[in-house]
Amino acid sequence: EALSQSQILKEAFTTAPILSHFNPSLPTIVKTDHSDYALGAILSQVNDSGKHPIAFDSRKLLPAELNYEIHDKELLGIVWALKCWRAFLLSISNSFEVLTDHSSLQYFISSKVLTCRQAQWAEFLSEFHFTITYCPERGVDFISKNPQNFHQAIKQDGIQESRFFSIKVEILSDLVHKIQKEVWQDKDYKEILKKLARGESVTDYSLEPQAKLLLLKNRVVIPSNEEILLNILQKRHDSPLAGHPGQEKTLKLIKRDFDWAGMNQLIKDYVSSCQKCSRNKDIHHKKFGLLKTLQIPSGPWNSLSMDFITQLPLSNNFDSILVVVDRFSKMAIFIPAYKTITSLELAQIFISHVFSKHGLSVSIVSDRGSLFVSSFWTNLFQQLKISRDISTAFHPETDGQTKRVNQTLEQYLRMYVSYNQDYWHTWLPLAEFAYNNAENSSTKQSPFFTIYGRNPSFDSIHISHDSPAGKLSKKLQSVQQIVKEELESAIRRLKKYADRNRSITPDF
Structure with missing residues (x-):
């Protein structure tokens, strides 16, 4: 039949x-x-x-x-x-x-x-x-988009931002139902779920009250289902809100909310086989020469580093990006700008996007660009009593913070901006979110967590970690103390490896 x-x-x-x-x-x-x-x-x-x-x-x-x-x-x-x-x-x-x-x-x-x-x-x-x-695409044809031949991908070109987010909610809501259905049918978890349903306690396991998802140490247990695992990997790696992070950062993003057997190896295989990552990311080599490190900031937004990404295709008349990074939390701000911007206009942008939200900084680290050494900036810093640290000649590592962030931002834009590259400025808010939501290798925390004491939710699966106000205050102090210790450790490691093949400059 x-x-x-x-x-x-x-x-x-x-x-x-x-x-x-x-x-x-x-x-x-x-x-x-x-x-x-x-x-x-x-x-x-x-x-x-x-x-x-x-x-x-x-x-x-x-x-x-x-x-x-x-x-x-x-x-x-x-x-x-x-x-x-x-x-x-x-x-x-x-x-x-x-x-x-x-x-x-x-x-x-x-x-x-x-x-x-x-x-x-x-x-x-x-x-x-x-x-x-x-002819704008109104539907999906099965001929060129056969799901048996490729991993499902969301098409970015031409999708309005409001439609984009509504689509993601539907997909993730469907994902929750699939996880719920599969985990209750998984033989490895049936007995645990039955005990929890009867009100019995099981070490490290609990039952999420709304969606009835199985939790292991407050993370959603994912059954061995290829479709579900692929869906999660796509949301936490391929999505514009994730930004195609590397293996470690992808692992950290997924481990916030999920747990399954063989997670590390699966994530390693998935990220290493990502074609967009292999085409668009640079291979980082260790630099040589004596390294002069800057003093570690005492707290968030006390010391900033600033730089420009220039010579970009025109996007709503913007051709540059101003990158501002908090040297303590590593939180970044990406601001569309112009290559011909005047020092007065730059000061206004700084006040609107940085000062208005985070107040004055003790110091601002910049390179030897003409904007940063102009008489206007000198007068402005004197009036505001902010010292300006300028990179030592032939030592670009002094301002290496924003240089590395620039690379990450450029990689992100190459991943998601359309072929014409004419609307890259609309992706900057999502790029900023993705960067600040990823764990930083120096602080071992995401910039969001360092500043606010929690990680933001960016999809429909997020386990609440709410704390009373008093505990939150102590938690923030503890987090920022840990960050300071991690920064000190990172600087020691960086200097150790950077100076391995260098020698001290002799006196003449």
């Missing part, structure tokens, strides 16, 4: 009225799409009854094609589709239409700057008489 039903489906997809014969005199439409792992295309024509499909086709991307940028993947879909149906499309006397959900492809034919690959494709496409029309 199953075989007969399968045969019926095959016939339905390959015979009339689903498919019809190609007629060169009818208006013809080719629709293409791609995912991270596959291509799909539909050849259709418009007759008296409306649009009618002629043929469907799809294929997986080759290993080399997986590394193409989004623009080239979309263009590859068009080239491949026209090769598939070349005989049909060359027989058309009139122009046919190619539909794509990538708006920049409308201008590809008239583009004057092409890569070698794109030039070869342009030569092939010149055989055909067609127009490329932008």
